[in-house]
Amino acid sequence: MKLTANTIPAFLLLAGFASALTVRQDSTSHLLQPRRTKSLLISPAAQPALPTIQEATAAAAAAGLNLDNIQGDILIGMKKNQELFYFFSIADAAAFKPKLASDILPLITTTTQLLQVSTQPTTMLNIAFSATGLSALGITDSLGDADFAGGQFAALTALGDPGSTNWVPQFAGTNIHGVMLFASDTVANIDAAVASVESALGSSITKLYTLAGAVRPGSEAGHEPFGFLDGISNPAVEGFIATPLPGQAPVAAGTILLGESGDTGTRPAWAQDGSFLAFRQLSQLVPEFNKFLTDNPIVMDGLTPQQGSDLLGARMMGRWKSGAPVDLSPVFDDPVLGADPTRNNNFTFEHDGVNLATNQTFCPFAAHIRKTRPRADLGTPEDAIHHIIRAGIPYGPEVSDQEAASNTTTTERGLAFVAYQSNLANGFQFLQQIWANKPNFVHTGEGYDPIVGADAGAPRVVTGLDPTNSTKSLTLPIDFIVSRGGEYFFAPSLSAINTTLSV
Numbered sequence: 001m002k003l004t005a006n007t008i009p010a011f012l013l014l015a016g017f018a019s020a021l022t023v024r025q026d027s028t029s030h031l032l033q034p035r036r037t038k039s040l041l042i043s044p045a046a047q048p049a050l051p052t053i054q055e056a057t058a059a060a061a062a063a064g065l066n067l068d069n070i071q072g073d074i075l076i077g078m079k080k081n082q083e084l085f086y087f088f089s090i091a092d093a094a095a096f097k098p099k100l101a102s103d104i105l106p107l108i109t110t111t112t113q114l115l116q117v118s119t120q121p122t123t124m125l126n127i128a129f130s131a132t133g134l135s136a137l138g139i140t141d142s143l144g145d146a147d148f149a150g151g152q153f154a155a156l157t158a159l160g161d162p163g164s165t166n167w168v169p170q171f172a173g174t175n176i177h178g179v180m181l182f183a184s185d186t187v188a189n190i191d192a193a194v195a196s197v198e199s200a201l202g203s204s205i206t207k208l209y210t211l212a213g214a215v216r217p218g219s220e221a222g223h224e225p226f227g228f229l230d231g232i233s234n235p236a237v238e239g240f241i242a243t244p245l246p247g248q249a250p251v252a253a254g255t256i257l258l259g260e261s262g263d264t265g266t267r268p269a270w271a272q273d274g275s276f277l278a279f280r281q282l283s284q285l286v287p288e289f290n291k292f293l294t295d296n297p298i299v300m301d302g303l304t305p306q307q308g309s310d311l312l313g314a315r316m317m318g319r320w321k322s323g324a325p326v327d328l329s330p331v332f333d334d335p336v337l338g339a340d341p342t343r344n345n346n347f348t349f350e351h352d353g354v355n356l357a358t359n360q361t362f363c364p365f366a367a368h369i370r371k372t373r374p375r376a377d378l379g380t381p382e383d384a385i386h387h388i389i390r391a392g393i394p395y396g397p398e399v400s401d402q403e404a405a406s407n408t409t410t411t412e413r414g415l416a417f418v419a420y421q422s423n424l425a426n427g428f429q430f431l432q433q434i435w436a437n438k439p440n441f442v443h444t445g446e447g448y449d450p451i452v453g454a455d456a457g458a459p460r461v462v463t464g465l466d467p468t469n470s471t472k473s474l475t476l477p478i479d480f481i482v483s484r485g486g487e488y489f490f491a492p493s494l495s496a497i498n499t500t501l502s503v
């Protein structure tokens with residue numbers, strides 16, 4: 001890294017130590033000083049804003065939640081601008097543990113810190129450990145989650161992956177002990193933070209793999225690589241958000257955080273305020289997906305072929321590219337609705353005089369957002385336990401002209417998918433295995449989730465996509481999303497790092 005007048009202070013502020021530098025500041029008071037004037041997070045209009053520090057503090061006090069003890073990534077959702085996932089193994093636990101306490105813990109970004117620009121660090125750092133990573137640290141307590149204990153590689157068949165041939169080799173197995181999440185508004189900040197953390201940890205860890213995520217450019221900010229706005233519908237966690245937006249699912253803190261109210265698992269005391277992090281590298285075949293839409297437009301009076309293709313895509317997702325839900329805007333996109341967080345999540349799939357169990361005129365039963373959150377399909381009040389906080393970010397370059405023209409992906413891109421929950425068998429793994437991959441959920445014969453559903457790579461049949469004839473089926477010849485694997489991690493509280501994992 002080239003050191004300039006601008007980068008030196010940022011580097012020192014982040015690192016809190018300066019062993020790699022010839023310039024050394026002895027005082028640590030600068031660590032407490034305001035670090036930023038501009039947020040490290042994105043805030044597209046259509047995504048719910050984060051609570052203010054006052055709102056969150058009041059909600060946390062009322063619920064008895066300690067937002068200073070909860071790692072910052074868990075509750076904030078898909079708001080990172082640039083993020084690096086740094087997967088490592090612990091090479092020397094005896095050397096790693098004291099450094100975890102002395103060098104890493106002070107850099108871990110809390111939930112509270114992220115809520116105000118003035119308390120945000122230059123680069124956010126979070127850390128999480130796999131089951132084998134906790135073992136490497138000498139932890140023998142069970143966290144009470146069989147899927148976490150087994151690791152994601154053992155679950156690949158259950159998740160619908162066609163074996164591990166598409167898996168990133170480092171994910172195939174149980175070698176990854178942990179992941180560090182670095183996030184900032186610039187890659188240079190992240191690079192500097194990685195350099196300081198690497199220099200602090202030295203040979204106590206081994207870097208196994210990294211994946212760099214980034215917000216998409218310009219007006220695509222917040223949109224996933226197929227072009228749909230993401231990060232709209234995350235649950236409102238009690239103790240963080242006092243007033244859910246219309247249609248936002250209220251969940252007990254224990255749905256996401258271990259040991260909090262609503263968590264029914266048996267956990268060691270130190271696991272409180274931690275969360276399971278399900279990571280998946282999901283590559284997206286964007287030109288192939290677009291060609292499929294072009295080739296299969298919904299034919300309806302008054303629609304051009306392009307509009308018919310857009311409608312097919314919207315019905316597969318359950319939302320238009322703007323974020324507007326097809327349940328509220330069934331034939332055409334409505335960008336004003338899409339951009340309004342007080343309205344864009346305010347639906348249940350119920351409509352007066354329309355049969356909820358048979359009528360797919362508004363939203364197909366199999367649509368991605370209906371499979372993964374069936375709302376009124378499972379009755380009211382809504383199911384409370386199968387909720388996750390999605391906190392991923394796109395990765396890879398924009399589609400090139402050459403890829404678009406050839407209808408063929410040549411450079412990998414997709415979603416670095418992150419889901420937080422207190423119970424993997426209720427959260428990510430359930431949504432993937434029991435809902436998205438099951439053609440008879442929620443209604444017999446509706447087919448697969450056309451976005452993330454998987455059947456070991458076999459073609460998937462979906463019905464209900466054509467609003468003019470809901471019994472008509474469409475066969476998706478290939479998976480437009482290809483799993484490259486991942487791992488299950490535990491993102492511990494700051495006090496757990498301090499009192500248990502580093503000793």
Ligand code: HEM
Pocket residue numbers: 224225226228229230231232233234282283284317319368369370372373388390414415417428431432436451452481
């Ligand atoms: C590359 C893969 C994926 C893409 C492109 C994708 C895209 C989207 C989009 C565009 C939305 C609508 C925006 C929103 O409500 O925030 C959404 C919502 C959602 N997705 Fe995905 N998704 C992917 C993977 C997954 C996976 C693997 C799961 C879980 C197994 C999942 C679960 C959900 C849930 C729970 C919602 C919110 C539903 C609601 O509350 O209405 N997604 N996704």
Ligand SMILES: *[C@@H]1O[C@H](CO)[C@@H](O)[C@H](O)[C@H]1NC(C)=O
Pocket residue numbers: 246342343346347
């Ligand atoms: C949310 O939807 C309900 C039911 O359709 C409606 O009565 C209410 O006005 C909507 N709220 C907003 C903010 O649009």
Ligand SMILES: *[C@@H]1O[C@H](CO)[C@@H](O)[C@H](O)[C@H]1NC(C)=O
Pocket residue numbers: 353354355358359360361
């Ligand atoms: C579904 O409901 C819509 C709106 O009321 C209606 O026009 C349509 O005929 C219904 N479709 C079926 C299959 O019942």
Ligand SMILES: *[C@@H]1O[C@H](CO)[C@@H](O)[C@H](O)[C@H]1NC(C)=O
Pocket residue numbers: 291294295405406407
């Ligand atoms: C790409 O797909 C479109 C839509 O099917 C088609 O018109 C075009 O000829 C295809 N291009 C190539 C190079 O195959």
Ligand SMILES: *[C@@H]1O[C@H](CO)[C@@H](O)[C@H](O)[C@H]1NC(C)=O
Pocket residue numbers: 469470471472473
């Ligand atoms: C609807 O689609 C099914 C299956 O393709 C077909 O058998 C049926 O004739 C269609 N109905 C109408 C009214 O077109």
Ligand SMILES: *[C@@H]1O[C@H](CO)[C@@H](O)[C@H](O)[C@H]1NC(C)=O
Pocket residue numbers: 105494495498
């Ligand atoms: C870690 O524990 C030590 C000793 O109990 C305490 O002084 C320190 O404030 C703790 N740090 C954090 C971040 O909790």
